[in-house]
Amino acid sequence: MPEIGAPHKVTHQDGGNDEISLTGLSGLAGESQTPLAHKTSHQDGGTDEISVGGLAGRQIFVPYNAKIADINEADTNKHTLNLETALSETRKIIALIAMTSRVSGSSVFWVYPNEGTTGIDLVATLRYGSTLIIKDATQRLQYSQGFANDDWDLYCFGYVVEI
Structure with missing residues (x-):
């Protein structure tokens, strides 16, 4: 000590x-x-960032705020909207935030996320926009109208792509 x-x-x-x-x-x-x-x-x-450059399946959100389709079909069958063309997007589209606006007519507008058999009524459930899953490798969204010749506008408020 x-x-x-x-x-x-x-x-x-x-x-x-x-x-x-x-x-x-x-x-x-x-x-x-x-x-x-x-x-x-x-x-x-x-810089304490993590490089994700080598990872497959990375996804990013792309802001968007515009009408992507004016829909007025002469029947009530399922139709497809080519999202690659509608959004001018070449990357793989994973999901879409969408909303509809009825221009004329009185029916509902249905979408089929992931091209499933059950449709979602965009008028009742997606009035303020909601995310729709896009079937892998299709770049398209399936839809149908409740009545032929109704007029609908489809809007996009952003989408997710794989990079």
């Missing part, structure tokens, strides 16, 4: 430099280490 009143540094190894003797150690612990600059210990030069 150090003497009372002894200088603080004599209570530490190496004359108070607070270093630990590495004598007898081997490997990295026994070698002098030069600290690396902090940023070299991080990806992307220290």
Whole structure:
């Protein structure tokens, strides 16, 4: 035990430099280490971002705010809207935020997300826009009208693409 009143540094190894003797150690612990600059210990030069460049299936949201189709079919069959053309988009479209507006007529407008068999009434459920899943590798949205010759506008408020 150090003497009372002894200088603080004599209570530490190496004359108070607070270093630990590495004598007898081997490997990295026994070698002098030069600290690396902090940023070299991080990806992307220290910006702390994670590079996703090599990952497959990355997705981004593309803001959009416009009418993409004026629909007035002479029947009530299922039809398809080519989203690649309607949105001028060449990347794979995953999902679409859509809303309809009835211009004339009195029926409902149905969409079939992921080209399923059950339709969603856009007038009743998607009045303020909702996300619709697009069937993989199709770039299209299926739809139908409740009555022939009704007039509908279809709007897009953004969509998700794979990059």
